[in-house]
Structure formats: structure tokens, C-alpha cells
Amino acid sequence: MYRTKDGGGGGSMRNEWHDLIDGYLAGEVTEEQVETLSGLLREDETARAEFIRAADLQANLAVDESLWSKSESGAPIASVSQWPRWQIAAPWGIAAALAWALVAVLTQPPGDKATVGTTKPVLGLLVDEAGAKFEEGFGPENVRFDPGDYRLQEGAIHLRLENGADVIMGSPVEFRIDDSFHFALHRGSLRAFIPPSAVGFTVAAPGIDYEDLGTEFGVSVDPESGGSELHVFDGQVDAKSPDSKQILSSVLGGEAIAFSQGSLEAGRQPNEERFLTQGRIGFLRWQQQRARMEGDPDILAYFPFEESDVLSNTAVKPVATDGEIEGARWVSGRWPGKSALLFDRDTDFVELDLPGEFEALTFAAWVKLDSLDLPLNSLFNSNGRKEGDIHWEVMQDGSMILVRRFGHERQSRLTKLKVPTGKWVHLVGTISVTERQSRVYLNGELAGVDEGPLAAMTPGTSRIGHWHPIFTNESHRRELRGRIDEFAIWNRVLTEQEIQELTEAGKPNALWSARTD
């Protein structure tokens, strides 16, 4: 794309540099040109300085929004709106570390506001959502909620305000935020959790204000009639006249009222089902993620662990069979409404068949371990002792391993992350013949690397939560003690990015931290 200038002399040498540098910075150079540029920059300090000035100019033009505004210098927080570029319709994509950190900021009791400095204070952040779609022009700035009008058309959201209040809403809902203590609800329902720092949080409905004194309540508004309802689950909410501020009714936990055409009707019962909770959002999020996974052409098995006589493989093109449940009991999973299987006896397991030969496999599961009593705790094990078998286990010290059997299980070379007990965690193992490597991940982070198999894998008849050596009567004690509420197997190696997205999409709630230290 550039042309070298003919002739010698200092001026045209500079021109050559410019073209070469410009081409490189634009990403439009050949290998030969890169080599020439390397040579030039290696030898010539002046050329390096030119290069650096040109690169910095380009960088400023690309990242410095204050260059384009009329004001003196942009508020740093404005850069949040450019990064990451988040499309609401796409899966929850904020880098896990920053999302966690942002949530952590807002879960801390609000401290001295002066320490925040001169940056524009964040009024509210979206901390969780499931398939949320806002009407054009009535959505948040990425994850940031400023004062304004909002219209949620699809899905559900969990909003955390800077005073610590949590507001959960499902579509359709239309609301206005005046500040962190004043919401107006035009249509739909919300549930609010109000800590001491947010006492006084008020939801304005047509003709009436609902002021909370802590801790949990729901409001719903019918836009046709202008009528509203208040359900108090815990604590106390005062229903007040918006003009005179006179208290019309003090409603306590376990009570509900309806307001319509200027008159108040008391003596009702609060209805939990009508108002979304945080757990429900997680569950909704999971349901959407589930649909995506079931349709993945590379997925061999997807077990959503829905209570049933068998463990169904709901992949659109299943390769593994359904699992036969032996002994394991149905209990609750990551969210209310989500079930899991509990493995807590020596004879609890799920047996399934995964026929075929594979050059690469990925296993993923959401697991909550009760204990690590045994030297090896089985996640997935082929029956017997054959070449090509797969063994995915957690060792007593929390290290995870994934091997194709031929010989003993080896300890992973890099087990800096240990699987904890007592909390829901996302466990993933990848194993590949072409890569000659197996990797295990804990909550999206690489936890171990091991030498991989030399030949294809044939898992065959296998058990989740157990190992059946077949040729002896004793169970060889690898039984899992804990619960599993999701299990999936692919015929390829998932990338770290994909694994992190799965962790993000399946996390139990917004406060769940991937970090286990």
C-alpha cells in the first residue's frame, strides 16, 4: 500500500520511514517490510523516536475521547461507556475479574463519598441480567444507570444502587430513576431489598408514594387503571400521599395493600410469586445458556439435571446415552427451582454410555462438594481398566486431574488452584491428542496442565460420581460426596475464553466470586 521514494538524501529517507511506519501502524505491511522496519528501528534512535510519536498519535486519536469534546478534559469514568463494548442482546460478556470487582465495589457498605474523588459517582450498576432487552433509547449506558427513564422489554435485571439498595425487575417494566432514593414505577413490578444505608428508598406509583424503612418489598403498577399494589415481605413500608407527604398506611411484613382511584384497600396477603428474586434471574440466565449449549453441534451430551427417573441428555444431537440413576437423590441446585443430584453414599452414581473414539474432549460440570474424604473423588470415570478410558477426578487435596488411562493417574504439574468444598464451583477439563495436553479449569481459571494422551479416547460405559473397576467386587472407593446440577461433554477442546463465558453465564448469583482464596 505504500511506495518507496526513489533517490537519496535525508528528506526522502524520512519519507521512506514515514511510509513504512504508517503501513505498519495501519496493519498493512508485508513480512519483508516488517523485517526492514525492525532493522531500521534497531539501528536508529531517531527512527525509533519517530515511530513512537506516530504510534502515540494514533493511540491518542483512538482512545482519548476528550480530544473530540469541547470541554477541558473528559471525566475518566466516561471511558466505562466505551469499554467493554457490550451489546445487551449478547451473553453476559464483561471480563469476569472486572465484573466481580465492580460488584464488590457496590457490595461494600458505602463509605466516605469523599474518597471517590472527583469522578462522577455511579448511581446504579446492572449486576445481573437474563436476556435483558431495553427499548431503544431507554436502556442503561452499558451497565451504568443514570437518572432517566427506562423500559425493559424482555428478560430480567438486577440493579444495585450506590446506597446498597437492590432492585429486581422482570419485563415488561417501565420505570424512572431520579436518584438512588427515588424511583418511579410506571408499569410492571419490582422487588427491592433495602439495607440500613438505603432506608427512605421511595417508589412513586400513580397518586401514591411507597417509602421503605427496610427491608424487603414489592410494588406493581397497572398502567391501564393507574392502580398499584404494595407487598411487604419483611420490615415496614409507609404509603404516603405524594403532595402532603401524609402517611396513608404503614404496611408491615406479611401484609399487602392495593391502591386505586384514590382509595386504599388493606388486609391483603403478599404474593411472593409475582415478584422476581435474584435467584430467579440466575435461573433464567441458566435457561438461556442451556438452550445455546443444547444446540451446539460439537456437544455430545448436555445434562441439565432436571428431576426425573433418568438423567436426560437433552443435546439436540446426543451422542451419549441418558444416564441411569443409581441411588443418587434429587435435591436443590444453584437456584430455587433448579434441581441437582446428591451423591453421598458409596453406591450412588449415574451410569451412561459415551460410544465412539475421540481425538479431543471437554468435560464441564457445576459441582458443590461436601467433602474430599477419599484419595480420589470421581467426577467422571470409564468403567473398568481399558486403554482409551477417561478419568476425571478431584484429589484429596483439591487438585483436579483428567487423564486417558494407561498406567497410573499422574499429579498435574501446576495445581495452584484447589477445588473448594461447600460452594458451587465450575469445573472443566479438556483433553486432546493433537495438543498432547490435558488442562483443568476451576471457575474459568486454568488450574492444572498435564501431558496428554498419545492415542484416541474411548470413554465407553462410564459413571458420574463413581468408578466401577468391574473385575473386583470392592468399589475401589472413588465416590463423590457432593452435588452436581449440570454436566456437559463436547468433542473438542474449549478455549479459555469459552470456558470463562460458561462460568460467567452459570454463576449462581451476582455476588458469587470466582476467586476461591
Place this chain on the structure above:
Amino acid sequence: MAEKSPESTPRTCSHREFIRLFLESERELLRYVMVLVPNVSDARDIVQEAAVALWEKIDQYDPEKPFAPWACRFALNEARMFLRKQARQQRLAEEVVELVEAQRLQMTAELDQRRDHLKDCLQTLPVRQGEMVRAHYFDELSTEELSGRFGKSVEAVYKALQRTRQALQNCIEQKMAAEVGR
């Protein structure tokens, strides 16, 4: 901030403080990284990765000192790791990268001054040129997309951007020279 005792170093930086520091420095970190990795979306990914490393090592940060110079070490580290993953033929030689990085750090004061002048120099551009520069660099439209929008061939767009960058650099040079004279 917590006092440091000889036996232990309690976490000196809260989550909230880290977010504030990181967001304030983000632009600086991107500038450092883009000297090694000119592609802006790669640079954003790299700075995001660096955020994770920064948070893990936040206890090593001395709050008395400015954040960006300390943080840029991590960002440059991530940038170097990124470059190593690229095909050797597409990137500058490793020792050249080291030289460029070292020199960039020495040039910080000059580059910051140039950046200040850049804002004024952008105002002096003819409107179309300013629009084109903004669309390409800030809004990340490709030369093909610009060619459609501005009704020129891709080659003409490329040349126009080149001339505009040159004009900006000339303007900046003049302002830098004028400052010396004062």
C-alpha cells in the same frame, strides 16, 4: 489507608479505590500498550488482561505514588506476551520491542505535551478531514467503510488519512517549537 507493619502488609487498596484508579489510568495504559500493539481492539483486550494481574498484585502498589506508571509495567508485560503469541513474521523483533518500550518510557513527558497540543491541532483541521480521522480512529470504521461514507476509493482514503496525520504532526511540532522559544 491502613498502616503497614513489618510483619504483614494489609491490603492497602479497597475494591472501590482500585476501580477508580484503574478507570482513571485506563487511557494511559492503552497509550503505552499501543506503541507495541497498534491495533486498538487488541490493545483493549491486553489492558483488560492487565486489570486482572493488577488486582492480584494490588498490595504491591504504594498509594503515595501515581498509579499509571506502576500499572503500565503489567500492561506492557501483557503486551509482550501477546506479541509472542503472534506469528514471528508479523511482528517486530523481540529486541526491537524492548528498545521501543524503553525509549517510550523515557519520552513520556514529551508525548504528554504533544497530546495536549493534539487537541488544539484537531480544531484546526478542515471539517471533512476531522470527521474522517474521528471516524477511522475513534469510531473504528475501516478504510473500506470510510470509502463508502466519504465517496472516495480506499487508496484515496488511506492517502487522505496519511496527509491528515502529517498535518497534525506538523502542527504539533510548531507548537512544541513555540513553547521552547518562550
